[in-house]
Amino acid sequence: MESSTVPSSTTSQTWRNNLNNNPILQTVRQFLSKFPLKTYKPLCKSNELYGPRLYIWGPGWKVGQRTSFDQECLKWQTYLKIAQCDFDIRDANEPLMSPSGKLPILILSEGEVLIDELIKNYVEDTKESNKLGQLSEEQQADSQAFITLADTKLRHALLYTLWCESSNECDTYEKYGRRYANPIDKILMYQAKNAAIKEMLINIPVLNRDDIYHEASDALQALSVALGDNPYFFGQRLPTFIDAVVFSYLHIILEFPVTSANDLNQLVNKHKNLVEFTKRIYTEYYEQEF
Amino acid sequence: MDPDDKFPQNAEEYLRQSQTIRAKAYETALQNFQKLVSEMKDYSCHIHSFRIQGTKRTRQSLFESVVNPALGAKTFSSILNEVNIAADKLQRLDIFQYPIYVDFDSSKDPLAQPNAIDVLLSVEEKSRFWIKTGTEIGNDAGSANISLNIRNVFGGAETLEAFMSASTQTSHVFEFCLAKPINGNPDSKIDITAFSLTRNNQNFSSHDEILRGVALRWRGLSRLGFHELSYGSTxxxxxxxxxxxxxxVxxxxxxxxxxxxIHNFVRDRRDDIMLPSRGYYLRLFQEIAGLGGDVCFLKAETESQLNFPLGKGFILSTSLRNGILFQTDGQKSKISDRFFLGGAQSIRGFKLNGIGPREEKKDSLGGDIYVAGGLSLFTPLPKLHQHPVKGHLFLNGGSLLQLNPSQPLLKSIKGLRRAPSVSAGIGIAYRSSILRLEVNFCLPLLATxxxxLQKGLQLGLGFNFW
Structure with a gap:
């Protein structure tokens, strides 16, 4: 009778408390806590990370190269390298690992999975000493503009070279599709090619080979002028993010097997300072390991 | 009092009398017939013509293969026998309405030899299209499904089935299956299937699995039991x-x-699948992968169950299962191929797939080798004798391990004894018309x-309990 005057929420609270403090239930809980009577240690070893690990497409186009053969992967790999982050590399070659369906992913030892911009944030948050160059605000805006230029014009040309030039099909297949069993490889390569074409069509209405290479040539010209005789972009003593981005494109274009259709390679080779720039970063950050 | 009362009484009386007379007449007729048949048992005769009436789509070749053995019969009894077998086969092909009428007559054909018999089967074809919908519960998952069927597709008792299902565990299933009986034999069928399904393993292993495949399969009966032989790619x-x-993961x-x-063999001699009281069950499964594709392994699994009635409603049930997945290419096994263990239907007292290799107490990784056993005692419950409810005492145990490719196999097998997971408990088991329901109070005794763990109450729903 009394309980009807008490608000219902309080009733359920007291009801729950009563139940929790119920001596019988407490006994049951105490009884259950004694089980299991005996516990063993697991026989299988746990797969643990002792530091950040970058999962990439790899190894590189040429034998013995630790650089990824995929531009996106190489970009982040290089950025982590130039920031002198302590990380481990694993040739995953499996984009399904990633939450976005694209490699690379950076897994931290706490189990956190980072992609794209999150990797950049991670690098900026954790770098202790200044291993990266410092850009002024104006330079940062310019840097952003050049990165956008590379990410559109150079990327289109690279995608076109990889996926649309029939003479390069074998080389692309060797890296991106070889590891899958027949006929899955053909299906997956077809899907990847379609994704590449779709990505290009977002920005260009018609895929015209000459136009794409012509625009890439213009972009390379602009980058070459911007770099000048400096070791890194904007006359910096130390590399910055734009160096990682430009390096990732140029390195892959230069290392990609030269065939008759590889016009992109020739376009880059016209600019001696860009070739020098690519070689310098490679020797400094990748070759010193060995 | 009411004069009309008498009439129905008389009528009932009359009805009863006429029924007894008719029953007697039927009995004597049957006796006479049996006598006649047994007298004529060895009477030599043969089938002159075999007619089947009422077919529209069914091809003649199907009938030929079914009826052929009867045509060779030389005595009256063997003709009766063979024709019955043929009629039974036709019935079980599931293309004709029940029943199929059989008529025997001495041949009317003026050219027929003496002792010739005409056989006439009257059949009615079942409708060609049918749709079935249903719901299922099992392995902690519920599902709703629909199947569209075409019967007798090409007139040879072929069936074509398109099956779709959506459920909590498997997100969606699509299956397409074309089956054909071999030589008109309903117990031996060959089929070709294509399927696509998404399995949701997020609960215990944080991933989804999408499977697409085709398979060519033979299913049939041997003297030992049911066999399934299939070759497929997934x-x-x-x-x-x-x-x-x-x-x-x-x-x-x-x-x-x-x-x-794949070869799968099942011999089921239990009196009930869900809550058996006697009989045994044996399933042997073998798989060889690596005839194409990029996984190479040998996989074998055995399942057995023995049920003993102890009298007075007590039933003792034992089960033993084991499986091994051996990689023949020295690679690590894939999560899709591995075994998982634990749950209300396998080893009670543990969560679904809660036993075996695991990282950080979270995701089950599955194992390559396992042994599991169970001992259940079902007891009658007071005042509930006529209901399918039983008290249940159980002891379950098992062990699941990953094989280390660099280690000898025998050493890994011995490892199964090192860390078993064992539980015991008490509860009730109820067998409804569509599934078995168990509520148990479980105590894990040994665990890694x-x-x-699932201490205390555990609910189990499904068909197939260990």
Whole structure:
């Protein structure tokens, strides 16, 4: 009778408390806590990370190269390298690992999975000493503009070279599709090619080979002028993010097997300072390991 | 009092009398017939013509293969026998309405030899299209399904089935199956299937698995039991790795193509599938993968169950299962191929797939080798004798391990004894018309630190309990 005057929420609270403090239930809980009577240690070893690990497409186009053969992967790999982050590399070659369906992913030892911009944030948050160059605000805006230029014009040309030039099909297949069993490889390569074409069509209405290479040539010209005789972009003593981005494109274009259709390679080779720039970063950050 | 009362009484009386007379007449007729048949048993005669009436779509070749053995019969009894067998086969092909009428007559054909018999089967074809919908519960999952069927597709008792299902565990299933009886034999069928299904393993292993495959399969009966032999290829895709997935699960993401030969044998002599009281069950499964595709393994699994009635409603049930997955290419096994253990239907007292290799108490990784056993005592419950409810005391145990390719196999097998997971408990089991329901109070007795326990009450729903 009394309980009807008490608000219902309080009733359920007291009801729950009563139940929790119920001596019988407490006994049951105490009884259950004694089980299991005996516990063993697991026989299988746990797969643990002792530091950040970058999962990439790899190894590189040429034998013995630790650089990824995929531009996106190489970009982040290089950025982590130039920031002198302590990380481990694993040739995953499996984009399904990633939450976005694209490699690379950076897994931290706490189990956190980072992609794209999150990797950049991670690098900026954790770098202790200044291993990266410092850009002024104006330079940062310019840097952003050049990165956008590379990410559109150079990327289109690279995608076109990889996926649309029939003479390069074998080389692309060797890296991106070889590891899958027949006929899955053909299906997956077809899907990847379609994704590449779709990505290009977002920005260009018609895929015209000459136009794409012509625009890439213009972009390379602009980058070459911007770099000048400096070791890194904007006359910096130390590399910055734009160096990682430009390096990732140029390195892959230069290392990609030269065939008759590889016009992109020739376009880059016209600019001696860009070739020098690519070689310098490679020797400094990748070759010193060995 | 009412004069009309008398009439129905008389009528009943009359009815009863006429019924007894008719029953007697039927009995004597039957006796006479049997006498006649037994007298004529060895009477030599043969079938002159075999007519089948009422077919529209069914091809003649199907009838020929079914009826052929009867045509060779030389005595009256063997003709009766063979024709019955043929009629029974036709019935079980599931293309004709029940019943199929059989008529025997001495041949009317003026050219017929003496002792010739005409046989006439009157059949009515079943409708060609049918749709079935249903719901299922089992292995902690519920599902709703629909199947569209075409019967007798090409007139040879072929069936074509398109099956779709959506459920909590498997997100969606699509299956297409064309089956054909061999030589008109309903117990031996060959079929070709194509399927696509998405399995949601997020609960215990933080990933989804998409399977697409084709298979050529033979299913049939031998003297020992039911056999299934199939060769198929399946494209497996481990994907949608959860944000919080453990590293091993994330690293096992990817595509693989399994191309394998499977033999499955089942001998089921239990009196009931869901809550048996006597009989035994044996299932042997073998798989060889690596005839194409990129996974190579040998897989074998055995399941057995023995049930003894102890009298007065007590039933003792024992089960033993084991399985091994051996990689023939020295690679690590794939998560899609591994065994999982634990749950209300396998080892009670543990969560679904809660036993075996696991990382950080979270994702089950599955194992390559397992042994599991169970001992259940079902007891009658007071005042509930006529209901399918039983008291239930059980002891379950098992062990699941991953094989180390660098270690000798025997050493790994011995490892199964090192860390078993064992539980015991008490509860009730109820067998409804569609599934078995169990509520048990479980106590895990032995466990590894990584096992996921289910102490106290555990609910089990399904068909197939260990």
């Amino acid at each position: 494209w497996r895709q481990v994907c949608n790795i959860a944000q919080q997935a453990t590293l091993s 994330r690293e096992s993401a990817g595509h693989s193509l399994k191309s394998s030969l 630190t990584t096992d996921k």
